[in-house]
Amino acid sequence: MLLHRTDGDGWLDCSCGRRHWGRLGAAGLLLVSLDGRVLLQHRAVWSHEGGTWAVPGGARSSTERPVDTALREAAEEAGVHPGDVEPVFAVVDDHGSWSYTTVVAHTGRTVETRPADPESVELRWVPLDDVSSFPLHPAFDAAWPQLRDQAMRRLALVVDAANVVGSRPDGWWRDRLAANRRLRDALVVAADRGFPAEELGLPANWWWPGIRLVVEGQARELEPVRGVEVLPAPRDGDTLIAQTVDNLVREHADDHIVVVTADRLLRGRLAPRVHVVGPRTLLRLLER
Ligand SMILES: [Zn+2]
Known part of the structure; x- marks a missing residue:
């Protein structure tokens, strides 16, 4: 041995x-x-x-x-x-x-x-x-x-891509698809590294989430990658995010669910037990 x-x-x-x-x-x-x-x-x-x-x-x-x-x-x-x-x-x-x-x-x-x-x-x-x-x-x-x-719980992180991309005036409007791709790739890196629990309002110290990136408009062309599930919205992103969260709440009753958006109307459509964080929090975590 x-x-x-x-x-x-x-x-x-x-x-x-x-x-x-x-x-x-x-x-x-x-x-x-x-x-x-x-x-x-x-x-x-x-x-x-x-x-x-x-x-x-x-x-x-x-x-x-x-x-x-x-x-x-x-x-x-x-x-x-x-x-x-x-x-x-x-x-x-x-x-x-x-x-x-x-x-x-x-x-x-x-x-x-x-x-x-x-x-x-x-x-x-x-x-x-x-x-x-x-x-x-x-x-x-x-x-x-x-x-x-x-022990039995997981973290689902649902990201409102249009809202996150649009929160920072970095020229994203010149090529929305490329801006969404940069967000996706940064999420892949962060998902591998883990997210600090405190920043997301969760117990324990680190979480490795299952990430769902909801994209709309031109960004629906975004290619899927390993580590981040890309969900193209047929109409508006908010409806798909609300549906995705409803399904998670119903099918994974014990899991933590965190949604990244600053959209107040969307926030109002989510179940009370869903945590919501703003785009700035996510972007700060992605830059670590
Ligand atoms: Zn000691």
Whole structure:
């Protein structure tokens, strides 16, 4: 068996007065199946807080984002194929000089698992409501209530493209299609990076949304890409946005829904539980 090494391996004396594994912080993957179970790992007795249950995870390397670390560790420790999972949100336990990021990802299939690494002694799919009856690693135990609360939820981000493009006088009127394409491409990048929860009025720390970009007029020619669903409006964009949101509210009752628009009439047509943010908020997030 192979012990994987990265430049983040090592202990860090934290400002909280304790020592943590991962000189650059650490991350783990909480994998949630669509039938409401999570993948827990019984940690080897010799490991830190050995004998307790937690999620596959480990030290972040200098070339990784926390989500990369979580996916790599889950592959190494639990044989979870990154292509089988979809990151949805993350909770960050930030100590200042050290942090632990728990990435929550959904999987459409209950991936066959095996202990693939000396750090794993047992892996088990556990129903969400049974998790708290396990002897959990203290940090995971502390994070669990928030993780449990959001575990099955996703974020749908619906963008009023005409409204966002039109909010900034950057010459968009000379080529509306190109301006919409720039917005689409910036959304693809941001969707991969994740959106800060606070800016969208959401719980937890980061969300990876499913994005629906509603385009109208000339921009209906906009080509679809991986990562952003492009919805051309047959008539006006507002009607399609309202319909899209109605469908989401009906079919995904637990999911978070955020609509990006400054259009007051449209805002008035949306269900009360839908969050609305203005184009400036989105544009600021895209420029990060
Ligand atoms: Zn600490």
